[in-house]
Amino acid sequence: MIEKKFISSTDEPETAVLVAIVRQGQSDEQAQEYLDELAFLASTSGVITKESFTQRLQKPDHRTFVGKGKLEEIVAYVKAYEIDMVIFDDDLTPAQVRNVEAALQCKVLDRSLLILNIFAQRAQTAQSKLQVELAQYQYMYPRLTRMWTHLSKQRGGVGMRGPGEKELETDRRIVQDRIAWLKEKLDKIDRQRTTQRKHRDLTVRVALVGYTNVGKSTLMNLLSKSDVFAENKLFATVDSTVRKIVLNQVPFLLTDTVGFIRKLPTHLIESFKSTLDEVREADILVHVVDVSHSAYEEHMEVVQSILADLGAADKPTLLVFNKVDQLPGFAQEETRTLLLEQLNNSYATKTEHPAVFISAAHNLYADELREKLFALVAEKFRTIFPNYVPATHLYPEQ
Ligand SMILES: Nc1nc2c(ncn2[C@@H]2O[C@H](COP(=O)(O)OP(=O)(O)OP(=O)(O)O)[C@@H](O)[C@H]2O)c(=O)[nH]1
Numbered sequence: 088m089i090e091k092k093f094i095s096s097t098d099e100p101e102t103a104v105l106v107a108i109v110r111q112g113q114s115d116e117q118a119q120e121y122l123d124e125l126a127f128l129a130s131t132s133g134v135i136t137k138e139s140f141t142q143r144l145q146k147p148d149h150r151t152f153v154g155k156g157k158l159e160e161i162v163a164y165v166k167a168y169e170i171d172m173v174i175f176d177d178d179l180t181p182a183q184v185r186n187v188e189a190a191l192q193c194k195v196l197d198r199s200l201l202i203l204n205i206f207a208q209r210a211q212t213a214q215s216k217l218q219v220e221l222a223q224y225q226y227m228y229p230r231l232t233r234m235w236t237h238l239s240k241q242r243g244g245v246g247m248r249g250p251g252e253k254e255l256e257t258d259r260r261i262v263q264d265r266i267a268w269l270k271e272k273l274d275k276i277d278r279q280r281t282t283q284r285k286h287r288d289l290t291v292r293v294a295l296v297g298y299t300n301v302g303k304s305t306l307m308n309l310l311s312k313s314d315v316f317a318e319n320k321l322f323a324t325v326d327s328t329v330r331k332i333v334l335n336q337v338p339f340l341l342t343d344t345v346g347f348i349r350k351l352p353t354h355l356i357e358s359f360k361s362t363l364d365e366v367r368e369a370d371i372l373v374h375v376v377d378v379s380h381s382a383y384e385e386h387m388e389v390v391q392s393i394l395a396d397l398g399a400a401d402k403p404t405l406l407v408f409n410k411v412d413q414l415p416g417f418a419q420e421e422t423r424t425l426l427l428e429q430l431n432n433s434y435a436t437k438t439e440h441p442a443v444f445i446s447a448a449h450n451l452y453a454d455e456l457r458e459k460l461f462a463l464v465a466e467k468f469r470t471i472f473p474n475y476v477p478a479t480h481l482y483p484e485q
């Protein structure tokens with residue numbers, strides 16, 4: 088995997104300023120929400136956000152992303168506070184990178200690079216490491232003018248000179264070769280996994296999906312009593328984990344997989360295709376939502392549109408609204424029942440999917456969750472085993 092070069096791992100945390108464009112029709116609240124998410128991505132990478140700059144623009148300036156005046160403002164801030172890097176909320180073109188780098192004289196990152204960097208830190212298995220590397224090279228390829236110095240250092244110190252045309256040609260070829268090699272390796276892993284999956288044809292398969300950090304892994308732990316890595320950071324889970332679960336004597340497989348986020352780099356979706364096959368091939372989806380997040384409805388839409396891209400939007404789905412413990416009004420006994428009732432009613436009218444409100448971390452309303460999940464699993468189970476007679480009441484087993 089490409090070593091992380093953008094964010095150093097010295098003791099002193101690096102500092103960043105964030106830059107985003109606020110488009111027409113976008114509220115200040117939404118703009119702030121996007122910046123908060125970018126800051127969360129930065130902090131997940133170990134970077135401290137010191138300041139953020141926004142500008143209302145129809146579309147990014149083709150030379151410098153933000154306008155000239157705004158860029159000067161950012162340059163002044165970066166100099167005054169010795170900021171290590173500037174992070175842009177959108178992907179920059181190679182020309183924009185060149186121009187803003189020349190002006191800012193510090194590291195310049197965009198959202199995709201930040202996400203790729205987090206994935207690179209998190210990848211555990213051979214497969215996900217290769218997947219991340221593929222996405223990194225695909226990101227790098229059209230930007231080779233800029234990445235050249237990183238690449239040559241990795242190849243054994245060709246030096247820090249700027250790239251000549253000839254070197255650039257060579258680098259392009261090296262990257263192309265590497266991309267081809269990675270694809271071939273991943274195809275091979277994929278073929279092996281497909282064979283393995285054939286053995287699971289007679290099992291009901293359930294996949295946890297949702298925006299990043301909503302509590303998918305926590306829910307997996309709750310249902311399977313396993314110990315899956317859960318953390319208040321974005322993309323804690325990059326590899327999928329599969330657990331066998333038995334509810335009311337009906338066994339099924341539950342997969343915990345990578346979380347989604349808005350503007351997920353397309354290369355990343357492409358290279359994680361086989362990991363996302365777990366979602367594509369699932370019989371049932373459990374869509375986990377952090378209902379305490381102010382932007383949860385937008386997050387649901389992001390998830391829905393990625394599911395549609397994957398061709399997995401029409402599967403039987405259980406909506407799990409998680410983190411109800413964090414909702415205002417939940418703490419008081421008197422308001423709690425009313426709150427949950429209101430939530431239930433509001434969702435019953437908005438979606439045809441069964442929904443349940445829980446707290447995975449505090450083990451609240453887990454029985455209701457098991458019941459509704461069991462209903463979907465049993466229905467599928469009956470299509471595989473038509474002679475199955477459902478037991479009369481539900482008790483979880485391990
Ligand atoms: N208050 C509260 N926190 C929760 C709840 N469920 C999960 N969390 C916390 O939310 C954070 C994210 O949980 P994870 O289970 O790692 O979330 P995830 O969806 O797997 O995240 P990624 O793998 O990063 O996509 C952790 O700090 C959990 O402890 C809940 O019901 N209530």
Ligand SMILES: [Mg+2]
Pocket residue numbers: 303304305316317322323324343344
């Ligand atoms: Mg997780």
